Amino acid sequence: MTMVSRLWCRKARQNLAFAKVLGKEPKTFSTLVQLKTDEATDNNNDSQAQTNDELIKSPSLGNYRLVYPEFLPDPNPLYRNSIREKLERMDMLNRRSVLSIPEFYVGSILAVTYSDPHAVGKINKFVGICILREGCGLRSSFLLRNVVNGEGVEVRYDLYDPAIQNIDCLRLEKRLDDELLYLRDAPLEYSTFPFDMEIEAKISESVPVNDIKIPLNPLPWSQRWERLNLKGVKEIVVNERRQKKAAALAKPWEKYDLMKTYRETIPEEEQNEIFSDVYTKLNELEIQKNILKRKYMLQRQNSSKTRTS
Amino acid sequence: MNQAKIEKLVSRLRYNVGSKPRKLKNVDGPEGRLRKIKKTLTAVIKYERIELNYARADETRGYVERLISEALRHGPEHGETMELANFWIKEKQLVHKLFKVLVPRYQNYTTSFTKLHNAPCIYPGYAYKRAILELKGNIYPTVEQSNPHQHNLLHNILLDAARKEYRMEKYKEIAANMNF
Numbered sequence: 009m010t011m012v013s014r015l016w017c018r019k020a021r022q023n024l025a026f027a028k029v030l031g032k033e034p035k036t037f038s039t040l041v042q043l044k045t046d047e048a049t050d051n052n053n054d055s056q057a058q059t060n061d062e063l064i065k066s067p068s069l070g071n072y073r074l075v076y077p078e079f080l081p082d083p084n085p086l087y088r089n090s091i092r093e094k095l096e097r098m099d100m101l102n103r104r105s106v107l108s109i110p111e112f113y114v115g116s117i118l119a120v121t122y123s124d125p126h127a128v129g130k131i132n133k134f135v136g137i138c139i140l141r142e143g144c145g146l147r148s149s150f151l152l153r154n155v156v157n158g159e160g161v162e163v164r165y166d167l168y169d170p171a172i173q174n175i176d177c178l179r180l181e182k183r184l185d186d187e188l189l190y191l192r193d194a195p196l197e198y199s200t201f202p203f204d205m206e207i208e209a210k211i212s213e214s215v216p217v218n219d220i221k222i223p224l225n226p227l228p229w230s231q232r233w234e235r236l237n238l239k240g241v242k243e244i245v246v247n248e249r250r251q252k253k254a255a256a257l258a259k260p261w262e263k264y265d266l267m268k269t270y271r272e273t274i275p276e277e278e279q280n281e282i283f284s285d286v287y288t289k290l291n292e293l294e295i296q297k298n299i300l301k302r303k304y305m306l307q308r309q310n311s312s313k314t315r316t317s
Numbered sequence: 318m319n320q321a322k323i324e325k326l327v328s329r330l331r332y333n334v335g336s337k338p339r340k341l342k343n344v345d346g347p348e349g350r351l352r353k354i355k356k357t358l359t360a361v362i363k364y365e366r367i368e369l370n371y372a373r374a375d376e377t378r379g380y381v382e383r384l385i386s387e388a389l390r391h392g393p394e395h396g397e398t399m400e401l402a403n404f405w406i407k408e409k410q411l412v413h414k415l416f417k418v419l420v421p422r423y424q425n426y427t428t429s430f431t432k433l434h435n436a437p438c439i440y441p442g443y444a445y446k447r448a449i450l451e452l453k454g455n456i457y458p459t460v461e462q463s464n465p466h467q468h469n470l471l472h473n474i475l476l477d478a479a480r481k482e483y484r485m486e487k488y489k490e491i492a493a494n495m496n497f
């Protein structure tokens with residue numbers, strides 16, 4: 009895991025090298041304030057803007073369902089209510105216009121700054137890997153996991169909680185599974201991430217999939233992982249009785265159950281309706297977010313350059 | 318409140334889908350339920366119109382619609398769709414029928430591909446409601462029959478006459494108001 013992340017860092021640095029070279033130009037008028045130089049670079053250097061656009065690309069309507077899954081309502085018709093869904097969507101957009109919520113997936117590493125009345129300075133920052141995303145609408149939440157003082161710690165945050173002050177996606181990637189709850193029964197090194205991690209530059213348009221396979225601790229476990237058909241786990245060793253039971257409880261026909269898949273999802277036409285409703289606002293926010301991110305990257309490059317020189 | 322699953326995109330079905338699946342009594346549980354539906358689905362694609370118990374017909378209807386919509390969406394070159402067709406259709410020559418006959422037939426449909434009729438329980442009958450499930454655009458005469466003597470019913474004759482009289486009066490009025 010650490011090896012993979014190290015490789016990743018090096019790759020990111022290599023890719024950023026050319027951006028650094030371009031970043032030298034504004035240094036000629038170095039007496040200007042930092043922010044102003046950034047604006048100047050944005051206006052003057054078309055080539056730089058292009059390279060940055062390649063680095064950071066806003067999602068198209070086609071993959072909105074992957075980027076903003078919480079905008080889709082619960083498919084269970086018992087919980088459907090078109091007016092409530094619409095109102096919730098408006099509230100979510102309002103919250104997003106105040107707090108920039110980055111694109112992230114299960115397996116991404118996030119840093120959340122949370123206002124906590126009992127913490128020193130009344131602010132608490134938690135860094136961890138996202139192991140679960142659940143719920144929809146205003147109640148959608150995510151679960152972060154990290155190791156603190158040799159103890160696995162999980163914190164569940166509501167995505168639209170007003171007490172959240174900042175969310176940063178430190179490393180954007182996916183894993184092979186939809187839930188990484190098995191990290192609870194894996195060695196702690198696989199869920200350990202440094203609290204002083206910095207944001208890594210996004211290299212490709214498509215989100216990279218980290219196909220790491222994780223070994224599990226010996227029994228006992230918190231769940232019967234052998235029954236869940238996990239892809240991101242090295243071969244699971246259990247006794248014969250448990251193997252037989254898992255084989256008996258397997259449901260290989262479930263993937264053919266057409267109506268089950270239909271009842272668990274929102275049809276494409278309905279998704280298009282929902283996302284065309286929020287498209288303009290989300291796109292606006294996306295552009296703002298990209299500009300901020302670009303500025304942040306430039307600032308970091310410049311500061312690192314001054315440190316080295 | 319659960320999140321909708323997003324990895325597979327599906328087309329919307331054009332009939333009122335029930336909120337819960339029926340269990341379809343059998344000894345094997347959910348696997349047996351699919352086996353029963355598989356039989357009915359194959360029969361529907363083969364004969365295009367069948368009569369059966371209502372619950373099973375209604376349950377099968379969704380699967381037929383979904384299979385056809387998947388075939389319309391992805392075509393025969395798509396591996397997953399072919400696997401689905403192989404699983405659901407028990408007679409293999411009917412897989413060809415699905416992709417070569419049914420897909421072109423339903424290409425431009427804006428309504429559902431199947432139709433479900435309530436069928437009569439013929440005396441002495443049995444406890445279960447009966448139904449007729451058919452694929453639209455089949456070669457058989459329609460199930461719903463209109464009364465061929467509708468226009469000979471007394472109230473329809475009277476209504477027709479009244480309409481005619483009203484129209485004639487209107488024409489007269491228009492003719493009177495015309496100035497050349």
